[in-house]
Amino acid sequence: MKNTLKISLKANEKIYINGAVVRVDRKTTVELLNETQFLLESHVMQPEQAATPLRQLYFILQIMLMNPGNADQARDMFRQSLPLLLESFRNEHILSSLKHIDRLVGEGHVYDALKTIRGLYSLEDEILCGGRMAPAYQDELREIA
Template sequence: MKNTLRLSLKPNEKIYLNGAVIRVDRKVSIELLNDVQFLLEGHVLQAEDARTPLRQLYFILQVMLMNPQGADEARAMFRRSLPLMLASFEDERIRAGLKQVDRMVGEDHVYEALKTIRSLYPLERIALDTSDLDEEGAPRPAAMGVN
């Protein structure tokens, strides 16, 4: 049996649990007693904020947790995007992290994969130099296997 996971939620905070959106009306602690796919509201990335390659990959995986009906399509997009991303980064730490993400997704540990991607953001920031910025100083979005 897996370890129990205890989460504390603030009033009006949301948690995405196996595709269901749950909002609590007061401070509450919940215990997850078995394996469950979840995402805390504070870790939800908005589409307009997915402006770097790793954030785009994060957004794809996030869809797998938040929208189980679209999970197969998101997984296919992940499979198309990952090789492109591995080829686009020279930093071996990022590449190793992406290989870990691939393994985690293959084992259906999407939440852990999201945590790993978030941990790579500082390395990505360093890897993206000024030639990768648009006229407003924002990273140029990368095409991520979209047809």
């Protein structure tokens, strides 16, 4: 099958599939036979970890996968946050990635959007440490913190 995806899980590891939390009691392999929204436990971000703009965006999208009942509210938060991020970052790679993330979310590929965001963390960390982010967003981060 074209959409088949095999995921190996350790004993007591969780996977979030279409909003359901599944925990396995022993090492196992799960084969997803059709397209589905899922998130591995190792990729779940805790609220206190959402301390940077991209990590906050990740957390918002994560809610869409883990809690489909609140997906509309999370989608609204995403739509409010994205323009702020596009105005704040000056790095072309991050800007083009944010536009790509917007397309992915619009097409329902939230997992792929999360994967793209995770790939930007090191670049975001460099920017935040180097002070190359727009001052307006830095002020907003101080207000959130």
